[in-house]
Amino acid sequence: MHYDPHLAQHHTRAADLRAEADAHRLATAARQPHAIRTRLGWTLVEVGLRLAAPKPVFAH
Template structure:
């Protein structure tokens, strides 16, 4: 393979890898996974508290 062709392919692959890394970095910054875990945790706590609370008397119509 001609050296300049090899160098051109190398630069193209490096640009692809940089673009992929930038996309991954932006996605990681946009939505931290801990926020989802925190919301899920508090939702489970709320459901548990509702299940543990004493039942209300049924209304008669």
Template sequence: MHPETHLALHHARAAELRAEADGHRLAAEAKQPYDLRTRLGWTLIEVGLRLATPRPALNP
């Protein structure tokens, strides 16, 4: 393959990869509020399970 052709293909592929990375980055930024809601939901579930689980009796 001619070096200039190889370089042109390399630049085209690099541009595609950058565009794909930008797309993933934008998707991750848009998803952040759901991450907070998910963490809050799991925290509430954990608290609920702790409240629902009977405590062991203390032996005096």
């Protein structure tokens, strides 16, 4: 059996995996600002809920 076809198949698969990794990296980098906006939004919601909640009344 010759190793050339297997080597060519390996090179093709390696190139495909590199392309998938690059696409994933780009997608992750593009998604980060959205994640920051989401985190900030939920933080503002939490602060708003704390401000809107009635203060506890302690009976003596």
